[in-house]
Amino acid sequence: MLGRKRRGAELLVLAWLAAPGAAVAAEGDCVDYGSLDGGPGPGLGPGLGPGLGKVKAGAPRVPFVQGASQRKGCPGPDPACRDKAFLVPGDTVILRAAMPGAARSGFVCATYVGQAGAVRSGWLPGAAIARAPDPPVPALRDWSGTWTAPEATLVLRPGKPAGTLAVTGDASYGTLDPDRVRRGAINMGSVEGTMAPAGATLAFTMGDKGTAPYASGASTECSLRLRLLPPFLLAEDNNACGGMNVSFTNVYRRTRPSP
Secondary structure, X not given: OOOOOHHHHHHOOXXXXXXXXXXXXXXXXXXXXXXXXXXXXXXXXOOOXXXXXXXXXXXXXXXXXXXXXXXXXXXXXXXXXXXXXXXXXXXXXXXXXXXXXXXXXXXXXXXXXXXXOOEEEEEEEHHHEEEOOOOOOOOHHHHOEEEEEOOEEEEEEEOOOOOOEXXXXXXXEOOOOHHHHHHOOOEEEEEEEEEOOEOXXXXXXXXXXXXXXXXXXXXXXXXXXXEEEOOEEEEEEOOOOEOOOOOXXXXXXXXXXXX
16 A cells, blocks of 8 residues: 555656666666566576565555755655655565665665556565565466556467467557547557476566567567566566657556466
């Protein structure tokens, strides 16, 4: 649960959603859960990518803490650093991998995802968050189903040959803006490919001759990287999967399991 006008926040697609996991922030700021690129190749080892945490029982509210760009001396214990937005015990958050100065300051960079897909990232007191252990390597059935986010849908099914996943998806830009809808100024994009996952990561490029390895794609070809972090599916593309401002980069929830 996210405090401070929660209902309104649930209906907003925040600017962060345009490129979660890819924003550039000044040191001392927490704007997202970080890139899904853990280094050479598509695989991310334990602790190298985003993880999960849960707000511990105790205080009825755990406020977000402002970053360095919002207020001098933050994040820090000064009450003036506290934001009005807060979480409550039991809320699940996506935790960013270690950031410079984060452990020293005693805060963790966390992202909360509302039921309608709205996202809020910011610092939280590390003592208030219980970090979840790394989940086991997912089976194909754990990936399979329909995953949705604001203006984007991904469908994953067991593919051919065995051991692969077939991915299809559609995304748009502007469908949540009544004025753009009225003017017909809607941009669309799509993705399709079949690739075997590497642990909790699946990555590929839509090549001219079919699905190609992620690293082999040109900058003009649509490349997609997925990270399964139940109950979320994190996606990151290279901004070449559709019209202007169309992106699959987002946090998805499974709305329909595979039959």
